[in-house]
Amino acid sequence: MANTLKTDNPPLRKLVLFASGSGSNVERIAAHFAEDARVAISGVLCNNTKAGVIDRCKRLGLPLYCFNRPAFHNPEGLLALLAGLEPDLIVLAGFLWKIPDAMVEAYPERIVNIHPALLPKYGGKGMYGMHVHQAVVENKEAETGITIHFVNEAYDEGAIIFQARTAVTPEHTPEDVAANVHELEYAHFPRVIEELLNLEDG
Numbered sequence: 001m002a003n004t005l006k007t008d009n010p011p012l013r014k015l016v017l018f019a020s021g022s023g024s025n026v027e028r029i030a031a032h033f034a035e036d037a038r039v040a041i042s043g044v045l046c047n048n049t050k051a052g053v054i055d056r057c058k059r060l061g062l063p064l065y066c067f068n069r070p071a072f073h074n075p076e077g078l079l080a081l082l083a084g085l086e087p088d089l090i091v092l093a094g095f096l097w098k099i100p101d102a103m104v105e106a107y108p109e110r111i112v113n114i115h116p117a118l119l120p121k122y123g124g125k126g127m128y129g130m131h132v133h134q135a136v137v138e139n140k141e142a143e144t145g146i147t148i149h150f151v152n153e154a155y156d157e158g159a160i161i162f163q164a165r166t167a168v169t170p171e172h173t174p175e176d177v178a179a180n181v182h183e184l185e186y187a188h189f190p191r192v193i194e195e196l197l198n199l200e201d202g
């Protein structure tokens with residue numbers, strides 16, 4: 001990505017992040033764009049009031065919105081909140097619920113997810129986190145990795161944007177695999193988000 005801005009007042013790109021867990025990817029994304037005046041995180045949406053991402057958002061000064069399942073599946077309320085946040089891109093950064101169809105329809109090819117496996121392998125409902133890594137080890141896979149993909153109406157079936165791989169050896173435990181996959185997430189997810197924002201067009 002070019003670092004030179006093409007205009008004195010480039011348009012601001014806005015990100016909305018969804019997270020359910022510790023928020024490590026949220027923090028990495030925030031750090032990646034911290035010094036980039038062209039990009040702002042207009043909101044972090046969380047469905048778990050006990051998630052670690054809440055403390056991260058407080059520490060990082062990120063606007064946080066928590067919600068329960070009925071609110072999430074109320075298309076009118078959810079879409080009104082998103083409209084106010086004006087996202088150019090919606091990023092699922094460790095978010096476990098299926099995105100409602102109304103939201104997918106409102107933001108076609110503007111919702112992006114990262115999955116901890118090489119889709120189409122080890123995708124679908126219930127395949128997240130350590131469940132994926134356990135299955136990879138049990139099936140004696142020679143490699144695994146990450147898949148960054150657009151979100152559609154089905155779990156983990158949207159168009160693939162990017163994949164990165166890491167080797168799996170017979171000595172690897174699920175925890176070893178998880179650590180290696182996290183390194184791929186941290187290395188590639190912010191960069192791919194930056195490319196999707198088309199900052200060079202500013």
